[in-house]
Amino acid sequence: MGNLEILKKGYQDFASGNIKGVLSSWHKDIVWEECIGFPYVNDDGRYVGAQTVVDEVLALIPEYYENFKIEVFDFVDGGDKIVMVGHYTGTWKATGKKFKANATHTWTFKDGKAIHFFQAADSAAIIKP
Template identity: 55%
Template sequence: MVAIMHPEVEWHVSPGFPYVSGDGVVVGPQAVVQNVFAPIPECYDGFTIDVQEFFGSGDKVVMVGYLTGVWKETGKRFKANVVHVTTLKDGKMTHFFEAADTAEIIGAG
């Protein structure tokens, strides 16, 4: 996935994830790997994205699905709604936006 990221990709992660600080915006492929991808196995067991549908329009691709796994801190299994909106330009990912039910994931809901 890093290979298709624009050098200045803007990645918006849903606030509420335990590893997200501030407003959840990360810029650049290496920052995405370090601050978004790397913490996932530290926080979750069996984390998966269960894709239900893809939609495309113009430069946007929308994924609707579920995040599943076990939150290590509580041992709680979760299945949370998620939507990803990706913007592409010249074959590169320039913008990623995530809306996820983080309350379901951390058991706050």
């Protein structure tokens, strides 16, 4: 399976709540760079290690969002570097406001595993009242 297929399966696993499946495509020491515009992001938004990402990023999604979804429009396949282009949708719990925000993810792969993730998202479209 190529990197693009691995990534597409990861998004399918995330959408279905299969976090174990998501993690199977990540290197255990993945470097994760979360958008610093979100209130739950600490310091520079950089997290290292799959379990750290689960504990300090993914586990917080239900705390801050209702019905959070990633709508994928396209992938730009550069082999070991792939960009996802899409939207985040859901409700920001702090305000009860529904949102649709632009989002891109840049993934870097090494030996068939995601080793780096970089998020760019319109956090203002999500959290502003």
